[in-house]
Amino acid sequence: DAKTTQPPSMDCAEGRAANLPCNHSTISGNEYVYWYRQIHSQGPQYIIHGLKNNETNEMASLIITEDRKSSTLILPHATLRDTAVYYCIVRLLPGNTGKLIFGQGTTLQVKP
Amino acid sequence: NAGVTQTPKFQVLKTGQSMTLQCAQDMNHEYMSWYRQDPGMGLRLIHYSVGAGITDQGEVPNGYNVSRSTTEDFPLRLLSAAPSQTSVYFCASSPNPQVIEAFFGQGTRLTVV
Numbered sequence: 187d188a189k190t191t192q193p194p195s196m197d198c199a200e201g202r203a204a205n206l207p208c209n210h211s212t213i214s215g216n217e218y219v220y221w222y223r224q225i226h227s228q229g230p231q232y233i234i235h236g237l238k239n240n241e242t243n244e245m246a247s248l249i250i251t252e253d254r255k256s257s258t259l260i261l262p263h264a265t266l267r268d269t270a271v272y273y274c275i276v277r278l279l280p281g282n283t284g285k286l287i288f289g290q291g292t293t294l295q296v297k298p
Numbered sequence: 299n300a301g302v303t304q305t306p307k308f309q310v311l312k313t314g315q316s317m318t319l320q321c322a323q324d325m326n327h328e329y330m331s332w333y334r335q336d337p338g339m340g341l342r343l344i345h346y347s348v349g350a351g352i353t354d355q356g357e358v359p360n361g362y363n364v365s366r367s368t369t370e371d372f373p374l375r376l377l378s379a380a381p382s383q384t385s386v387y388f389c390a391s392s393p394n395p396q397v398i399e400a401f402f403g404q405g406t407r408l409t410v411v
Binding site: 228232273288 | 302333338341343386388390402405
């Protein structure tokens with residue numbers, strides 16, 4: 187699985203969009219980008235995933251660059267409850283053993 | 299619908315003691331896994347199972363055993379606890395090995411003294 191690089195921390199004002207970047211320059215053509223988050227002391231929570239096209243769901247949007255070497259998770263209107271560690275994961279789908287490899291993640295602090 | 303349930307939530311062990319961390323899911327998921335999380339670090343995969351009777355090692359399997367006799371349960375055993383195993387342990391399940399969306403339990407905080 188390709189390695190990912192994320193900034194260790196970011197701040198965002200409440201109500202503003204939070205844009206969390208992830209670099210995955212060694213990604214291969216059949217690897218997907220996943221995002222999870224972990225609110226303090228809780229188990230991680232799935233947010234979104236994508237392969238090439240931009241994706242949107244009720245929680246967030248995922249923007250993947252055309253060369254697929256980086257992506258951005260967008261929380262359109264951040265709230266205090268979005269304060270968490272956000273993990274970007276790159277892995278094969280389908281056919282692999284299902285392992286999720288978590289890196290250090292980005293700690294997002296949403297401020298009033 | 300309980301989802302993924304881990305017990306106990308907290309545990310203190312003495313070095314050399316053994317114990318089993320329990321994990322149960324009621325979603326009929328084929329795939330289950332165990333992670334540990336140490337301060338300031340991301341989650342690291344210990345063991346995983348793609349179905350009843352099938353288990354395999356993850357990144358950090360040493361000191362831990364698992365078995366999967368039923369679809370619902372995936373216990374993690376520490377045979378001889380060491381202080382290095384002090385950590386927060388998370389169990390996760392997914393409908394299939396592709397793990398598009400994994401569901402995590404609330405964690406077990408283990409301290410080995």
